[in-house]
Amino acid sequence: MHVGPVTIDYDVLVAGLRGDTGFTSQEFVEAMSFSLKYLRKLMGADETYQPFIIPGGGTSAMESVASLLRRGDKVLVVSNGVFGDRWKAIFNRYSVAVDVLKCDPGDYVKPDDVEKAVKDEKYTLVAMTHVETSTGVREPVEAVAKRIRDKVELIAVDGVSSVGAEAVKAKDNQIDVYLTASQKAIGVPPGAGLLVLSERAVSRLSDESVAGYYLNLKNWVDVMRNLEDGKASYFATLPVQLIFMLAKAFELMDKEGLENRIKRHERVAQGVRAGLESMGLEIVAKRPETYSNTVTGVMVKKANPSEVLKAVLSEGLELAPGVHPALAGKYFRIGHMGWVTPNDVMTTIAVLERVLKRMGEPVNLGEGVRAVQLTYS
Ligand code: PMP
Structure with a gap:
């Protein structure tokens, strides 16, 4: 009963027991193709969204959001605790301006306050946390998104402690980035960050972004498209065995509904x-x-x-x-x-x-x- 990594289902664990299976193997490509497609469903996204499965976990997925930012962009972080503050710590490493809306521990930042903040200032991105793992508080993402959607360019939600366990509706709520990690409610060992990007977010991937190399989603996007289409593709090595476990977990999730x-x-x-x-x-x-x-x-x-x-x-x-x-x-x-x-x-x-x-x-x-x-x- 930990907040993650969580207990792993036996069939999920066993699915990863494979030797001699490389990232060009047909089995791996099929597991990625299936997992990318299922990820859209899991995030409440449709075909217009681009799914990504990258090495790392929640933090690598969060940091990859810098791929959407350019020098001088303004970011608003809505923080209900430690992991909300992590958004700020990440963006502070890049040449973008960061403002933060905070609340007392155990409380949450109200949609009214977010709406007010985006009226007073022009933000490229608003980043929030669906379930703040440090306190167990759930932010009303849907209500916030409704209030700010037409006032900001991009909305990103950290769903590390929500995806697979709470209602997640990327498309309905017009969220541009929804992300999670393998070791939480998905019930897979740690090792992968999972995210979906809206068309608007994908259109921001460019050589002008402030992102570095490894977590720059521009370097990963074609790999994801190829793998989904059943073609082996490489930018950097993915956690092969973990992907087999992920595909098994997604299969079980689909069965459960x-x-x-x-x-x-x-x-x-x-x-x-x-x-x-x-x-x-x-x-x-x-x-x-x-x-x-x-x-x-x-x-x-x-x-x-x-x-x-x-x-x-x-x-x-x-x-x-x-x-x-x-x-x-x-x-x-x-x-x-x-x-x-x-x-x-x-x-x-x-x-x-x-x-x-x-x-x-x-x-x-x-x-x-x-x-x-x-x-x-
Ligand atoms: N966001 C939230 C809400 C989290 O709970 C965590 C990890 N507990 C992270 C981000 C960071 O994820 P990771 O440890 O996989 O990098």
Whole structure:
């Protein structure tokens, strides 16, 4: 129950067990072609969008967005926490101007405030984070996009903790870049960044961009088009074995159905929150409308969060530390994405109850487990 990398499905893991398979092999080209096509579906994109699968992960996908920027462009970052701030850290490395809209930890930047900011200033790009992994807060991407769409050139969304677990509608919301990483709700080991670009975004790929070499999407676009068309192609080596796992994960997702997958995540998240609240614990996300399907931050009063993590690990449960600097030492996180089920929720809440009780946290023993049972009965 980590925020990523997450537990890997056995069939996904086994799909990567191949030796002597190069990037020109027919099997690899087929796995890429299938995965690129499925990526469009996963992102709620259509044929007008260009999918990319590149080495790295969330950060390489984020940094590749610099491919769309030119010297002097202005960027607005909407930040709800650590990963929102990462957009700023990335763009600060390039010769573009960066403004940031921020909020208190556990809160979110309101669509009204984003709308106001883009009225006052001309931005080429607005970058935001769908689910802020440091707090578990979900930004209302659809509402923000509606307010700003006709006032900015490009909108980019970091969907690292949302894609595969939350409704993602690149086309309907006219988002130009939607990105994610392999090791989160897609449920594949780390190693790939995945993104789709709108036609408008693709038209910005040029030699004038501020991007460097490896993560410059201009260098990758023809490779992606060729691979999707079934032709071997090379710019730099892709993580071959990982792509076989990705293709298997996409096959399983297709079998489950994307809507069912999102509903499963929603049910799992509901159970987690019901269990925590009934135990008497406070959730980091302040507003219910921003609760995410994938990450829940849990505040503790008496227990030391790093000791909690060690103790639950010794009972076979892995959770994630709190990483928001403003809440340091006050919380830990539960990740509930990928192949998670209500049974995982039951185990998580049961282990947490007894560990926290032992550590002197004022929890209602048994109440969390009961709430989970009631959620799923
Ligand atoms: N954005 C978000 C929302 C994330 O949660 C993460 C990783 N946890 C990243 C970006 C960075 O991804 P990576 O670690 O794969 O580079």
